[in-house]
Amino acid sequence: AQRVTQPEKLLSVFKGAPVELKCNYSYSGSPELFWYVQYSRQRLQLLLRHISRESIKGFTADLNKGETSFHLKKPFAQEEDSAMYYCALFSPMNYGGSQGNLIFGKGTKLSVKP
Amino acid sequence: GAVVSQHPSRVICKSGTSVKIECRSLDFQATTMFWYRQFPKQSLMLMATSNEGSKATYEQGVEKDKFLINHASLTLSTLTVTSAHPEDSSFYICSARDTGQGNGQPQHFGDGTRLSIL
Numbered sequence: 001a002q003r004v005t006q007p008e009k010l011l012s013v014f015k016g017a018p019v020e021l022k023c024n025y026s027y028s029g030s031p032e033l034f035w036y037v038q039y040s041r042q043r044l045q046l047l048l049r050h051i052s053r054e055s056i057k058g059f060t061a062d063l064n065k066g067e068t069s070f071h072l073k074k075p076f077a078q079e080e081d082s083a084m085y086y087c088a089l090f091s092p093m094n095y096g097g098s099q100g101n102l103i104f105g106k107g108t109k110l111s112v113k114p
Numbered sequence: 115g116a117v118v119s120q121h122p123s124r125v126i127c128k129s130g131t132s133v134k135i136e137c138r139s140l141d142f143q144a145t146t147m148f149w150y151r152q153f154p155k156q157s158l159m160l161m162a163t164s165n166e167g168s169k170a171t172y173e174q175g176v177e178k179d180k181f182l183i184n185h186a187s188l189t190l191s192t193l194t195v196t197s198a199h200p201e202d203s204s205f206y207i208c209s210a211r212d213t214g215q216g217n218g219q220p221q222h223f224g225d226g227t228r229l230s231i232l
Contacts, residue, residue, distance in 0.1 A: 034220060044158070044207065044223040086157065101148055102209075102221055106157040 002027050004089050006105035013077050014113050021072040021108045023061075023087030032090035033070040034102070035061055039083045047072075047085070057081070077112045084109050116142050118210050120224025128232050129200060135193045135227045137208030143188035144210035148221065149181070152205040161206075164191040198231045205229075 003026040013019055025031055035047040048056045050063045050070060061072045070087060086107045092100035117140040125133050137147055145166050150158040162183055163171040170183035180202075182194040191210075195202055207226040 036223075043225045044209075046220040046222070049220060101160055101163055103160075104157045 002089060002091050002103055004087050004103050004105035006085075006087055006108050008108045009106070010109045010111065012111040012113065015079055016076050019072075019074045019077045019081070019110065019112075021085050021087075021110065023070045023072065023105060025068050025070060025087075025089050027068075027089055027091075031063070031065075031070075033061075033063060034088045034090070035059070035070075035072050036086045036088055036104075037083050038086070038107075044086070077110075079112045079114055082110055082112045116140075116210075116212055116222045118208065118222045118224040120208050120227055122227060123225055124228045124230075126230045126232065127198065130197055131231075133195045133198055133229060135195075135206055135208070135229075137191045137193070137210070137224055139189045139210045139212075139222075142210075142212040144191075145188065145213040146211060147185060147191040148209040149183065149191075149193050150207045150209065152207060152226070154205075158207060164193075166191075195229065198229070200231045203229055203231045 005024045034049045036044050037047045038044045059074045061070050063070050084107050087105040088102040091103050119138045121136045147164040149161045151161050152158050160173050161176045164183045164185040166185045172178045185191040205226050208224045209221040211221045
């Protein structure tokens with residue numbers, strides 16, 4: 001079954017500390033994975049996706065197929081990073097197709113303290 | 115960037131009322147739009163996939179007669195909660211993907227609609 005697991009409901013760190021938000025997935029094919037962020041009272045927005053291998057706001061995420069993980073990392077957390085973070089897996093309707101939907105993890109609330 | 119507009123942002127109404135929520139893609143076309151429901155402190159749960167020009171695909175456990183979806187154009191999908199009751203109170207979020215961009219494109223989300231049934 002296709003599934004996304006975010007084991008931590010809440011992660012609290014001090015400003016300047018490294019941050020790692022864990023995400024594990026279950027998927028039989030080649031996964032397409034995303035991280036979405038939801039700041040307080042704002043809409044859900046894309047943070048990054050694994051296929052573009054980019055760094056957004058200092059965050060990076062590497063797909064590890066062996067460990068079926070897509071952990072989100074940032075070396076030095078900032079207070080403005082406090083938000084809900086959702087890991088998501090694209091689930092195509094047909095094998096290799098472009099039509100499908102996102103399967104979300106339950107989210108991790110990141111709290112960065114001053 | 116791609117923007118999804120959702121309206122209204124908040125609805126408070128009496129039990130038995132039907133409520134319509136609109137979702138528009140403002141600067142791209144979306145063959146497919148998605149409707150999610152989010153309970154407090156929980157993740158987004160996909161309710162249905164809205165397909166332009168055809169019937170919506172509902173997830174298991176979602177009543178299609180309760181949650182009517184219409185996707186009349188490539189930029190507009192509507193969700194109507196029929197005869198809403200207090201248990202339907204929730205945060206409803208729509209999402210769309212630019213289907214002109216091919217595989218792996220991210221979904222863009224609306225601001226959500228807070229529905230409160232008295």
